[in-house]
Amino acid sequence: MAVQTTRTVEELEAYCARLRAAGLDAPWSRPGPLIPPKPTATQARHWRWRDIEPLLFESSEYLSPHRGAERRVLRLHNPGVPERTVAHSLVLAIQYLLPGEVAPAHRHSPTAIRFMLHGEGAFTTVDGQKCAMKPGDLVLTPGMAWHDHGNEGGKPVYWMDILDWQIVRFLENLTFEPYPDEQQPALRSPGRDIYFPWTDAYAALLKRAEQAPDPFDDVLLEYVDPASGSSLRPTVACYLQLLRPGSRTRAHRETSTAVYRVVRGRGTTTVDDQTFEWEPGDFFVIPPRARHAHANLGTEPAVLFTAQDVPLLKLLRLYRMEPAD
Numbered sequence: 560m561a562v563q564t565t566r567t568v569e570e571l572e573a574y575c576a577r578l579r580a581a582g583l584d585a586p587w588s589r590p591g592p593l594i595p596p597k598p599t600a601t602q603a604r605h606w607r608w609r610d611i612e613p614l615l616f617e618s619s620e621y622l623s624p625h626r627g628a629e630r631r632v633l634r635l636h637n638p639g640v641p642e643r644t645v646a647h648s649l650v651l652a653i654q655y656l657l658p659g660e661v662a663p664a665h666r667h668s669p670t671a672i673r674f675m676l677h678g679e680g681a682f683t684t685v686d687g688q689k690c691a692m693k694p695g696d697l698v699l700t701p702g703m704a705w706h707d708h709g710n711e712g713g714k715p716v717y718w719m720d721i722l723d724w725q726i727v728r729f730l731e732n733l734t735f736e737p738y739p740d741e742q743q744p745a746l747r748s749p750g751r752d753i754y755f756p757w758t759d760a761y762a763a764l765l766k767r768a769e770q771a772p773d774p775f776d777d778v779l780l781e782y783v784d785p786a787s788g789s790s791l792r793p794t795v796a797c798y799l800q801l802l803r804p805g806s807r808t809r810a811h812r813e814t815s816t817a818v819y820r821v822v823r824g825r826g827t828t829t830v831d832d833q834t835f836e837w838e839p840g841d842f843f844v845i846p847p848r849a850r851h852a853h854a855n856l857g858t859e860p861a862v863l864f865t866a867q868d869v870p871l872l873k874l875l876r877l878y879r880m881e882p883a884d
């Protein structure tokens with residue numbers, strides 16, 4: 560409440576009632592600062608692949624992908640986020656398909672980025688471009704691109720989906736549309752702007768490792784649009800990260816949020832007062848402004864895939880990074 564006033568509390572309450580009736584609000588009429596500090600909903604969290612894997616395999620006993628249910632996915636659920644997503648800004652889901660299964664064609668306003676995790680014979684068709692997905696391949700599905708998936712192999716396959724769903728939802732621009740048929744025709748081979756094969760990305764990462772390491776990330780290489788050189792999307796950037804044996808990065812804080820998948824190797828990531836000891840297949844999330852540092856004290860290199868909302872924060876002039884040793 561205002562400090563200096565000639566009016567009584569009752570008069571103020573009556574005034575506030577008249578404001579409400581007129582469709583107005585006086586924020587100073589309630590106690591507390593005008594802009595209260597708000598802790599992030601996203602909590603630092605580590606998911607172990609050995610806990611996820613049996614539950615992922617079991618999911619096929621409950622659901623077959625079909626029109627309506629659309630996708631057999633398990634989402635990473637951050638306990639702090641009411642929408643049950645990995646972070647306040649991003650969705651991370653693992654999608655599982657048995658041999659011969661098809662996830663029907665549809666499109667939606669959020670962008671999806673797929674990073675292939677396991678198996679042979681998986682494909683995604685994006686606006687008529689059929690992309691075979693081998694482990695480590697990245698396929699970009701921009702918002703409103705038609706897409707369907709399938710498994711033409713003899714064994715189950717799975718990949719991870721990163722979506723900017725939460726950002727689009729916050730902006731109240733979620734749209735969804737089923738394609739008239741279960742699958743769209745494959746018309747042409749994939750463009751270099753949506754299909755990033757593992758062999759190329761990994762070779763580029765090893766080449767980057769020949770340069771001086773980054774003190775905060777050791778070796779970090781961003782996936783960029785080949786024509787423009789910009790991040791994959793205005794909302795999300797993806798990177799491959801190599802932590803060389805014996806490397807220990809400097810602690811720092813960023814205003815952005817990062818989700819990670821361990822591709823190979825072992826290491827540790829300290830996020831504020833927690834230390835995650837990760838192994839191949841594990842996932843973890845670093846909330847905004849959390850102090851974090853990575854280490855690989857083993858004898859083998861460690862490779863991480865990470866997706867971050869950095870480009871959006873940069874567009875909004877909100878991106879900051881500061882050392883926190």
Ligand code: 1HN
Pocket residue numbers: 629630632650652654662667671706720722724
């Ligand atoms: C979705 O539509 C896909 O199209 C994947 O493959 C994951 C997670 C939440 C909501 C929609 C897909 C999703 C999703």
